[in-house]
Amino acid sequence: MTPNQSTTSPHYQTIRRVVIVIPTYNEKENASEIITAVLAEQKPDDVFDLHVLIADSHSTDGTIRIVEDLAQTNPRIHLLDVQERGIGVGLYKGFCHAIDTLGADILFEMDADFQHNPADISRFLEKIGEGYDLVVGSRFALGSVNKMPWYRRILSIGANQVIRVMLNLQTVTEITTSYRAFTKDLFLKIDPATVPWQERSFIFVPVFLVRMIEAGANATEIPMTMHPRVRGQSKMVYWKYIRDIIWFSIKSRLQR
């Protein structure tokens, strides 16, 4: 060590690989831009080494080709074709691939359509650096900005309240949006059989968070900015999501 180098310099700390898993189905309008925006968050000399994994359900609109081309030019960009439909399939298989093949220490889940702002990534990582093993982006935390239309805001308030009250969840205020960072160690504590990752509806998203909390996560929330989708088509089927949330909440309540 030369005299002006300190042991607290990032080079003397363990570099932790962060893999941001983005599930996609027919996101050709967003794919290239979201990857670029995520990787722009890599800070020089950081202790976090950012990678992005697109976990695609065999899109038919050319998303795969766009990501394949980008992956050839940048080793931080990865593609996994999970073949089957479902955000849960994309996320769950994406997390496993990120750990087993890409060597992830820290995982993110994030949407492709810019509803989750990539500029928030560094604030998630700050909290991981402070020792939390789960950081949840919340539309209900003080300082968050929610630009969704009124009917979507009512829907999200209702869905979150139903789950929180029925399961008596105190730790987090946001259960239904998929913008989170967590450690590999926390993920590995979860029994895949307890998470509905093969369901076509979005029910994986809240159940996965509940399982992380039940696994003893040291969790915190950060305020996030949420914007309506600008490009591409929504894949959310609201009635199925509401039905599945109510059913999951009732089942969980009865089992307690």
Ligand SMILES: Nc1nc2c(ncn2[C@@H]2O[C@H](COP(=O)(O)OP(=O)(O)OP(=O)(O)O)[C@@H](O)[C@H]2O)c(=O)[nH]1
């Ligand atoms: N791998 C995979 N990803 C999916 C699937 N369905 C949706 N996604 C992705 O999951 C993320 C969230 O889906 P959205 O359609 O944006 O759902 P939403 O944000 O609740 O709805 P909007 O606010 O209307 O956009 C996006 O990145 C989608 O491309 C799927 O079947 N497979």
Ligand SMILES: [Mg+2]
């Ligand atoms: Mg969306």
